[in-house]
Amino acid sequence: ADCKVGLTMPSLNAPYFAAQVAAVEAAAKEKGCEITTADSQSDFSKQISDIEDMVAKGVQILIVNPRDQEALVATVDAASKAGVKVVVMDSTLNPKANVITQVRSSSDENGRLVGDWIAKKMKGTPIKMLLLSGNQGNPGGLERRMGVVKGIVEGQLVNEGAVNLQILGQGWGDWATDGGLKAAEDLLQAHPDANLIVGENDSMVLGAAQAVKAAGLKDILLTAAADGQREALEMIKDGTYGATGLNDPDLVGRTAFDIGYKAFKGELPADLPKLYLTPADVISKDNVDKYYNPKSVF
Amino acid sequence: MSASGTLPPSASRNSRLVEIVRNYGTVGIFLVLMVVASFWSDAFLTERNLMNVARQVASGHGIMAVGMLFVVLTRGIDLSVGSVAAVGAVLGAYLIATMGFSLPVTILLVLLSGVVSGTVTGFFVAYMKLPSFVISLAMMAIARGVSLILSAGRPITIGPSGSALVDFGSGFFLGVPQPVVLMLIIFAIGGAVLTFTSFGRIVTAIGSNEEAVRLSGVPVRRYILGVYVISGVLASVAGIVAAARTGIGTPQVGVGAELNVIAAVVIGGASLMGGRGGMFNTLLGALILGIITNIMNLAGVPGYHQNVYLGLIIILAMLIQFVAARGRQ
């Protein structure tokens, strides 16, 4: 092969990651590169080991979706020092890290857009919100929920001149459908008066949808701060799901690889920013057809 | 009275009850927890919440705990249950949605996948005498890999052709969620097998003194193989139930479940040194674990603190068991 690529993922236990792996692998193969993928299984020290192993193996391009925003800095720096072209993708790494760039969707902006949409949609109704978070300590998750809150607050101020937002509770769903289901069941039990569910990704809200259905509750708006998972878009189409933020794993993955490949070929523009955000958008019934692809992996 | 002993010849009246509730401690924990939870949150003692908890347990660690108890009784451990469940969930969804198989055939094949993984683990443990911890850890990795490969890492929606399965996952039978009914049936069968069949007694005896059982002319290895097969099958059942409940088969099913399943069994009073443990108490152990996380959510304990509370409540629960065990003497 022309080039050797390493891809290391924080975990493979999420469909989003599966889609991202598929995207990077496809992009690498198109360029005739040999690619190795490693799964950190939610353990950043395994991810450190995986990166070290890949450098020892002699990869030239390294795509890292970091499990921890700080813990991987030293390892990534060492890889760069060894001449590897490192691109960070999807999750956040401390900007001081010596990498070519970081590619991701804007959690903050996506969240804000979703919040703004909610404020419009629920205008006139006091919001009683339930929050479904991913895992504790995840910076992306934090940005997403704060983005939504920001959007709602600003939107309500603009639309109604006052903020009428209550966050009744937060549950942890570990980014997964069954986790979201369980957390939502308990939260709905404690707060049957909730009228809005916000998840930090679609998978969890898809689980919450089951809980809402099982509890026989109506008038609860389902939204997520991120992703645009196919199942969620289908529900948006038929009106059972409010909105979600645009976080296309395929786009993020391919972009990250392309930048890495250009760096490897020495074709990189000198002024490439250290942070590359893919365009943000809120996906709702109005524009869902633009993003819906029935054949999408994700 | 004869010189040889002073014991009454007939079993005490309540020995049957004693046999079922081998460990009063677990009952004690359960009751205390119920009372505490009722006071902690008004939402707890509602029918709908109790049904929620029961369903969470049924589609989580509950069904697997039955199989795990059999394994633990023989002094073994099965770390692969969560991953085998994932294979079950993914395979089920795959066969129905992608391959268009009928529901009965699908269920049969899923159960077969549990038989296969249980047989592999059991074979190495029983016939090669390799430690169950490591072998089942290996099986845990293999099954997780298979579930990821089979699903290409993403959830498979069961879709309309499997609607019967999805209906089962969210449906009720006489007011009780159907997965809960299934779990209770499995516990009842498990309890009966354990108490009233030679299989159950011999499994218990193996954990108690394997050599004695061997010397009694029992083909011990076959029984050991057997418990891993049971554990594998029940794990795949748990996988189907999880898929039924969410309407999708995802390789994320059962990540980290093994520790919860084993904890349920041990909180139910079973000994990891084998030979000691009962089905009824295992059910209580499974429910206790479910209640603990449920009540923290209801009471709004913040996320980071939930970990600390969980640990403290578990230790308190075990202390209750300790006190109850003392009191009994």
Place this chain on the structure above:
Amino acid sequence: MSASGTLPPSASRNSRLVEIVRNYGTVGIFLVLMVVASFWSDAFLTERNLMNVARQVASGHGIMAVGMLFVVLTRGIDLSVGSVAAVGAVLGAYLIATMGFSLPVTILLVLLSGVVSGTVTGFFVAYMKLPSFVISLAMMAIARGVSLILSAGRPITIGPSGSALVDFGSGFFLGVPQPVVLMLIIFAIGGAVLTFTSFGRIVTAIGSNEEAVRLSGVPVRRYILGVYVISGVLASVAGIVAAARTGIGTPQVGVGAELNVIAAVVIGGASLMGGRGGMFNTLLGALILGIITNIMNLAGVPGYHQNVYLGLIIILAMLIQFVAARGRQ
């Protein structure tokens, strides 16, 4: 042998060696794995890669395996090691960076945190006779929660005032990474304690027959408490090493580490039923686990498939142990 049964006074010449390498199987696995790995990837047998693997083991499950062996020898299990390491990492970074403590004081306090958690677990196991599996599972949750609360869920950068620590994490001593040197020292001390002191002797004996040891007048509970304290302290050491290696203290340290640590001990031939296990073999067990993931990365086994390979290699490794054990007889 004489009829009157006088004993030949001295043991066979190589009994000392036998004592050190209790289990030839582990040596066998190790050698086979080294050979296979060298053929599988050219990058494997390079100094740089071998040092990588060693450092990965040292800052991962290696140091904790020493403490775990002590616990396992008494028939116990300590699931809290990963979380206790997280507390160590976070606390270390917090004290240095946020509180401005000096390095020696920080290290002392971190070790103290290990002592405290080990003492809590050990107290309930030794003095209340509660099952170590559940108690250490509770401690695992508590410590994880504490590490999250202390750090507010965010990594703490150690910064310039802790540069000595960070230098240690990435530095070399005679060409060997310093964390590896530390790990080897800990293994050596652990081995000496196990083989040459009365503490090690009694710990091993407790795992074989606790009642017989108690009836020999030995204060068994104190020793049991002791092994959990050792395990706690070494887990906090592992936490500091992890922090030193990355330059930050994060609550993500050691997630899921417990299974790897126990696996290392068991692959090293120790029995979870207590009384059997050696330090040298545990080191080999820890290295074996490290090599398996290393070689898969070097050989470019794709992510999902790594799980399957990992499982298969572990089973193969155990089969080698099985064959070696047979051959020895």
Place this chain on the structure above:
Amino acid sequence: MSVLVSLNAIKKNFGGVQALKGIDFDLRQGEVHALVGENGAGKSTLMRVLAGETTPSSGSISLFGKPVEFSGPHDATSHGISVIHQELALAPDLTVAENIFLGRLPKFVNHRALRRDAHDLIHKLGFNIDPATQVGSLTVAHQQVVEIAKALSNNSRIIVFDEPTAVLAGSDAERLLDIIRELRAAGTGIVYISHRLNEVFELSDRITVMKDGSHVETLDTADASIDQIISDMVGRRMDALFPSKLGREAGELVLEARNVSLGRKVRDVSFSIRAGEVVGLGGLVGSGRTEVARVLFGADRAKSGSILVRGKPTRLHSPGDGVRASIGLVPEDRKMQGVILDAPIRVNCTLAKLRSVTRLGFLNVRKERRIATKLGASMRLKAANVDAPVSNLSGGNQQKVALAKWFHADCELLILDEPTRGVDVGAKSEIYTIINDLAKSGKAVLVISSEHQELFGICDRILVMAEGAIVGELNASEFTEERLLTLAMTRTEKNNDEAIA
């Protein structure tokens, strides 16, 4: 009489140890064939071959005239062979009834019927044990009864008794012998292994003597004499089994128990023991002797009463307290309590006094080997070397290790619960000599034994227990079987009267 089974030229090696060196042995229908020999002679190993539990290195077995090869214990059981093991093989977490029928449980277990059958069997044996109790909570003696019931339930044509009476006292042992006679009358072939030679002579039709894995002789019991058998076993003439008690002198008070009670098992026990004394604790199985021993040592905690050691009230809440007060206990259940089977002999020997081989926490293994080797030699321990695990030893030799540990600990008061259980005559005599020497050197020794002759032979006086209480004391001039039993039984009846009243 037809031959049921014959073992031909059986050899068995364990690594370097040749446990059986080509043994011939046969068993006829309706006979009791006694198998005797020193500890480690190979008796149990030979029987394990017969039961399909070990494959012999060479040699053959023929059953009812046909050559057989057993693939495992299952095979032998189905051929009608049962073994009552020297080391009990029961599942402690299961009930008595389940244990008895373990090998033949029906697919669906009717617990009521199972208990009824078990009850009948036990009753037929003349014992009274609740079939619903867990075996783990039974005394060793009652566990032995369960083992016997288990073997009988097989309706086997061949039954091996490997030291069945070692833990049974007088009348219980008698009852067992009667049962064996009944079995013989019904045509069962019985192999009987015992170190109680008077039993052997009372019961057997033929005697085979083994020594060091070889066959020495097979005699009709009628033609044999005890002295001859002993000297063929031991390889030398034995003069007296018991050493002379002369030269022992009671000195200062070592221990005094005042009104010690522990539930119903120990009731208001008061007595004292002096330096240089050997005191026996007699009584029937279940009379509470073991419990008294455990309380005195600190293994169990007395509910009331006080214990004075060398005149001072002493806290005895743990075995550690016992050791600190210079008290030692050799427990009755060696496998569970007495030795660590997986550990080397030397480790077991020093466990109760580890500091004798420790400096600054470090072990001196060389010294430990020396100590263990010396102890072993003085007790005629038969082992490859002191680094071998105790599990490799024969039953009697394991018992010697359990004793050696406490001989080494050098306590002021040594309590021995069934010290010679399963020990051969030669070694018994050595142990008696050691006990005698201990007393002479000013130690106090308290001995529990179900072999009354043994108590008579070594004790200065005997305390007799019944139902948890001390009911009387015999001094040397009153040492007769009748006196002892009368005491032990009278109280029982009186107690019953009280209960009725």
